[in-house]
Amino acid sequence: MGSGEWCLQKRDSFKSETLVGNETVPEIGCLSIIVLGASGDLAKKKTFPALFHLYCQGFLPPNEVHIFGYARTKISDDELRNRISGYLVSERSASPSKDVSKFLQLIKYVSGSYDAAEGFQTLDKEISKHETSKNSLEGSSRRLFYLALPPSVYPSVCRMIRRYCMNKSNLGGWTRIVVEKPFGRDLGSAEELSSQIGKLFDEPQIYRIDHYLGKELVQNLLVLRFANRFFLPLWNRDNIDNVQIVFREDFGTEGRGGYFDEYGIIRDIIQNHLLQVLCLVAMEKPVSLKPEHIRDEKVKVLQSVLPIKDEEVVLGQYEGYRDDPTVPDHSNTPTFATVILRIHNERWEGVPFILKAGKALNSRKAEIRVQFKDVPGDIFKCKKQGRNEFVIRLQPSEAMYMKLMVSFIILLCRSESYYKLQKHCIYVPLLNLHID
Numbered sequence: 001m002g003s004g005e006w007c008l009q010k011r012d013s014f015k016s017e018t019l020v021g022n023e024t025v026p027e028i029g030c031l032s033i034i035v036l037g038a039s040g041d042l043a044k045k046k047t048f049p050a051l052f053h054l055y056c057q058g059f060l061p062p063n064e065v066h067i068f069g070y071a072r073t074k075i076s077d078d079e080l081r082n083r084i085s086g087y088l089v090s091e092r093s094a095s096p097s098k099d100v101s102k103f104l105q106l107i108k109y110v111s112g113s114y115d116a117a118e119g120f121q122t123l124d125k126e127i128s129k130h131e132t133s134k135n136s137l138e139g140s141s142r143r144l145f146y147l148a149l150p151p152s153v154y155p156s157v158c159r160m161i162r163r164y165c166m167n168k169s170n171l172g173g174w175t176r177i178v179v180e181k182p183f184g185r186d187l188g189s190a191e192e193l194s195s196q197i198g199k200l201f202d203e204p205q206i207y208r209i210d211h212y213l214g215k216e217l218v219q220n221l222l223v224l225r226f227a228n229r230f231f232l233p234l235w236n237r238d239n240i241d242n243v244q245i246v247f248r249e250d251f252g253t254e255g256r257g258g259y260f261d262e263y264g265i266i267r268d269i270i271q272n273h274l275l276q277v278l279c280l281v282a283m284e285k286p287v288s289l290k291p292e293h294i295r296d297e298k299v300k301v302l303q304s305v306l307p308i309k310d311e312e313v314v315l316g317q318y319e320g321y322r323d324d325p326t327v328p329d330h331s332n333t334p335t336f337a338t339v340i341l342r343i344h345n346e347r348w349e350g351v352p353f354i355l356k357a358g359k360a361l362n363s364r365k366a367e368i369r370v371q372f373k374d375v376p377g378d379i380f381k382c383k384k385q386g387r388n389e390f391v392i393r394l395q396p397s398e399a400m401y402m403k404l405m406v407s408f409i410i411l412l413c414r415s416e417s418y419y420k421l422q423k424h425c426i427y428v429p430l431l432n433l434h435i436d
Ligand SMILES: NC(=O)C1=CN([C@@H]2O[C@H](COP(=O)(O)OP(=O)(O)OC[C@H]3O[C@@H](n4cnc5c(N)ncnc54)[C@H](OP(=O)(O)O)[C@@H]3O)[C@@H](O)[C@H]2O)C=CC1
Pocket: 037, 038, 039, 040, 041, 042, 043, 045, 046, 071, 072, 073, 114, 147, 148, 149, 150, 151, 153, 180, 181, 182, 211, 255, 256, 257, 258, 259, 260, 268
């Protein structure tokens, strides 16, 4: 396959095999995907669009998959469909509007609270109705619960699922839950959450996710670092001056105050997305690509981070944040933060990792900027000499580029202006060449 070509593998469905006792049994039942918090921002911007992409690629065949939305807001099936339809974009489909309307027909909405039996009993009835209509043998069907909700409600929602909505017996079917970040508010609440969910579900049933790990260039970080000789000798304190990991968004909370104000930008972005990226940038080579080996190396990085100094933290809140009706009038929650982390180990001693995140800024961008040290013994005596940088732009328009020093003459030598320049040029300045 030539570079730049897409590799799209069509699968018939998500069916595979599941372990029942000591035996593997083929999955034969139908699949229900239940999005809890379906009225919210994550659901409309990311979860339903992601399901739509899977549907368009043939992973969610309508004869065996149904999707349920659940939240407290009292809306009809069609109202939910209208809320999300504008976010469903299929660039590669021949008939996008047909795909959208077929996909929307797979969705049913159930309204109910997150801590009372009634809503979850109704939800269970609706799921069972769908399973029966597909002639799915009781116990063979698969139920995937996606919690697009603030972490404060995970324990009660998990209890309700456990009590009222589990797959009924063990005939190759299963019940799984997907939980979003942030996982709690601090160490104590994260440990408590883990133990609460752990009492209700076995570890293989629980999926904790961070969608930054699914971004193409984040997935590429290990390959970049450990499959390219180029970077091996440079990636350390001898050559790198600082690393900046930056997230900026050009919109504010937009009605998400119910979740955001309780957590703030540090818990929303830095503690999870940016720390995951930091770990991949800073970690040592794992023994293999097994998840446990990668996790072990990430944990070592986190264990080596020194306590943060107050003078190396800046917090801010954008003007107008409190005008959002879902935000309390006197909120002190930060919507911007810069934090310097220092990793106390042989590779990174003395190299600041500058983490920045902010909402309602002037542009939308997420990037990793590695700034190299100045070249020793500069013979060019050029005060404008910039630093070498290696930049990985995670979004928008994924890119990797380097900032290198070159001479002006070389840059223009193939263009007409070179010849014009030659006549006048006595002094050749150094240029910061930006290769995108
Ligand atoms: N938005 C995004 O792009 C992303 C968000 N996430 C994570 O997803 C989760 C949800 O975020 P998001 O959808 O943005 O947030 P929202 O504020 O949109 O909340 C989602 C839904 O949860 C319910 N809800 C909100 N606040 C509360 C509350 N205090 N108690 C009970 N229910 C509440 C509301 O539904 P109703 O009132 O109808 O019940 C709301 O529609 C968070 O953990 C966030 O970190 C992760 C990745 C990206």
